[in-house]
Amino acid sequence: MKDVNWVALVVFVLLFGFITWLGFVAARWRKGDLDLLSEWGLGGRRFGTVVSWFLIGGDLYTAYTFVAVPALAFGAGAIAFFAVPYTIIIYPLMFLAFPRLWRVAHKHQYITAGDFVKGRYGNRWLALAITVTGIVATMPYIALQLVGLQVVIGGLGISGAGWVADLPLIIAFVILAAFTYTSGLRAPAAIAIVKDTLIYLTAFVAVIVIPIQLGGFGHIFAAVPPAKVLLAAPTGNSTGVYGVYITLAVGSAMALFLYPHSMTGMMSASSAHAVRRNAALLPAYSLMLGLLALLGFFAIAIGVGDAQKFPEFAAGFAQYKANFAVPALFIHSFPSWFVGIAFAAIGIGALVPAAIMSIASANLYTRNIHREFFNPNPTDKEEAQIAKWVSLIVKFGALVFVLFVPTPYAIDFQLLGGVWIIQTFPTVIMGLYTRWFNDWALLIGWATGTAVGTAMSAVVQFKPTWPLMLGGWTLPGYTAFYTVILNFAVAIVLTLVFNAMGAARRDQTAAADYRA
Amino acid sequence: MANHQTKQSGWSWWYLIFIGLFLVSLWVPLYNRVDPTFIGLPFFYWFQLLLILVGAVLTAIVYFATEA
Numbered sequence: 289m290k291d292v293n294w295v296a297l298v299v300f301v302l303l304f305g306f307i308t309w310l311g312f313v314a315a316r317w318r319k320g321d322l323d324l325l326s327e328w329g330l331g332g333r334r335f336g337t338v339v340s341w342f343l344i345g346g347d348l349y350t351a352y353t354f355v356a357v358p359a360l361a362f363g364a365g366a367i368a369f370f371a372v373p374y375t376i377i378i379y380p381l382m383f384l385a386f387p388r389l390w391r392v393a394h395k396h397q398y399i400t401a402g403d404f405v406k407g408r409y410g411n412r413w414l415a416l417a418i419t420v421t422g423i424v425a426t427m428p429y430i431a432l433q434l435v436g437l438q439v440v441i442g443g444l445g446i447s448g449a450g451w452v453a454d455l456p457l458i459i460a461f462v463i464l465a466a467f468t469y470t471s472g473l474r475a476p477a478a479i480a481i482v483k484d485t486l487i488y489l490t491a492f493v494a495v496i497v498i499p500i501q502l503g504g505f506g507h508i509f510a511a512v513p514p515a516k517v518l519l520a521a522p523t524g525n526s527t528g529v530y531g532v533y534i535t536l537a538v539g540s541a542m543a544l545f546l547y548p549h550s551m552t553g554m555m556s557a558s559s560a561h562a563v564r565r566n567a568a569l570l571p572a573y574s575l576m577l578g579l580l581a582l583l584g585f586f587a588i589a590i591g592v593g594d595a596q597k598f599p600e601f602a603a604g605f606a607q608y609k610a611n612f613a614v615p616a617l618f619i620h621s622f623p624s625w626f627v628g629i630a631f632a633a634i635g636i637g638a639l640v641p642a643a644i645m646s647i648a649s650a651n652l653y654t655r656n657i658h659r660e661f662f663n664p665n666p667t668d669k670e671e672a673q674i675a676k677w678v679s680l681i682v683k684f685g686a687l688v689f690v691l692f693v694p695t696p697y698a699i700d701f702q703l704l705g706g707v708w709i710i711q712t713f714p715t716v717i718m719g720l721y722t723r724w725f726n727d728w729a730l731l732i733g734w735a736t737g738t739a740v741g742t743a744m745s746a747v748v749q750f751k752p753t754w755p756l757m758l759g760g761w762t763l764p765g766y767t768a769f770y771t772v773i774l775n776f777a778v779a780i781v782l783t784l785v786f787n788a789m790g791a792a793r794r795d796q797t798a799a800a801d802y803r804a
Numbered sequence: 805m806a807n808h809q810t811k812q813s814g815w816s817w818w819y820l821i822f823i824g825l826f827l828v829s830l831w832v833p834l835y836n837r838v839d840p841t842f843i844g845l846p847f848f849y850w851f852q853l854l855l856i857l858v859g860a861v862l863t864a865i866v867y868f869a870t871e872a
Contacts, residue, residue, distance in 0.1 A: 366836075372852040373829040376859045380822035383863055388814075505844030518848055519836050530832045537830065561871075568867050571860035578853045721814075803814055 299628025311467030346480030361584025365516025410794030737775030
């Protein structure tokens with residue numbers, strides 16, 4: 289423990305104490321009956337434009353994002369900036385599709401995507417597929433939030449042997465579990481306001497102060513190897529890195545809002561207007577993420593990864609690899625008290641999405657597995673109670689995952705999670721617009737996309753891209769993007785077949801339910 | 805009554821703006837270059853950051869144009 293940065297640690301612990309208190313008192317914020325699932329797990333659908341902005345922003349832009357995107361820039365260069373077109377595309381998608389989801393969910397009291405699919409298609413197995421995909425894709429995502437937390441705890445200089453090394457993470461986790469259990473979605477909504485304020489502060493200070501220290505952006509980029517500054521132009525019969533960049537952006541954008549935590553954030557808004565307004569206001573977070581991506585280049589310019597120049601960071605890089613770039617950069621560039629604030633921003637930034645993810649998974653289990661298959665008529669109180677317990681189980685599972693599974697596997701699983709969750713796109717997003725698709729065709733399309741996507745990922749050792757061969761061309765691209773096209777193709781062809789055979793069509797919703 | 809029409813069909817011609825935004829943000833050869841730089845930032849970086857702001861403004865325009 290000799291390397292502990294005490295000033296930073298004290299600031300970090302004080303801020304953590306504050307949000308712990310906030311998480312518990314949030315139960316009384318916009319008071320509702322927390323024995324109802326729509327209150328515990330959806331905040332009573334009472335969050336207006338401003339609170340939704342903090343909640344959805346705090347939910348989508350996770351701690352892991354703030355660590356991993358600059359880490360990718362640090363390690364691989366320009367490709368990391370795919371996060372920018374990705375986050376440009378998501379907001380028009382949100383603007384167009386999600387007010388429709390909000391309206392139909394409000395009208396029929398749907399709490400989850402599984403509820404919507406059940407109502408729209410009248411097929412419990414399709415709803416089950418969507419539900420299980422949501423839960424399975426979310427688990428490693430929660431685990432990665434803990435990885436983000438681990439990196440900053442390591443950055444504070446806390447180390448030790450055996451279980452003592454994991455103690456800070458376990459403490460943070462118990463806090464998270466307790467306030468989520470007590471306050472439901474109100475806790476991350478309240479904490480998101482603190483988290484986002486700290487993150488904005490950290491990001492803007494970092495992109496102003498560090499370039500001044502380094503003599504401007506011109507100097508910084510002059511120190512970056514030219515191969516990392518731009519994407520390599522494609523050669524021969526290949527779309528090269530360009531295709532990777534584009535498919536990563538489009539595929540990630542298609543996947544993002546299908547994650548249960550995004551759905552929960554969106555459905556907890558107080559109106560469809562709040563969702564539409566946020567599509568125009570949330571890009572503020574994208575701008576911050578884009579600026580944070582530049583931190584990877586600052587870290588290259590300073591050379592924090594150079595063990596000769598910075599022997600004090602060698603252990604951190606050995607343990608956390610490129611993910612240590614941002615903590616090392618902050619420790620090098622900021623006074624200790626501000627390191628405490630910046631690390632708290634990332635640490636709290638891990639808890640907000642982790643809380644929402646566990647609530648969203650709990651809502652899914654309770655509504656679409658427990659209620660559908662085990663106990664069709666729970667009382668409201670029983671339903672809320674089951675969700676509270678499941679939120680604990682989900683988080684405990686993620687903790688075990690992080691403590692006992694090596695980090696690279698958590699990252700592999702999260703990439704696989706993207707391949708899986710995108711397969712719900714045809715059912716959920718197309719379902720917001722049309723009931724043309726046959727439910728069994730969608731289910732078979734989902735199964736095909738999931739199976740092929742998983743196999744393809746395994747073949748390339750869980751790299752996110754696949755070198756697709758087509759007519760003498762090589763088209764390297766995001767596996768999730770290619771497999772959802774396959775999924776669509778299967779669903780369309782089989783829908784034509786099944787509809788020609790006169791398949792029955794059930795639908796609880798009416799066209800007017802989706803409109804203002 | 806453009807607003808009225810939006811309600812009826814769920815479609816508005818204003819949404820075409822988004823397609824333009826998608827094409828520009830995904831046309832990599834357009835911006836995969838160093839020059840012109842802005843305060844030392846290569847074009848690749850500042851152009852895409854600027855595009856975030858443009859996207860937000862366009863979304864706001866479509867919001868006000870289609871809001872009932």
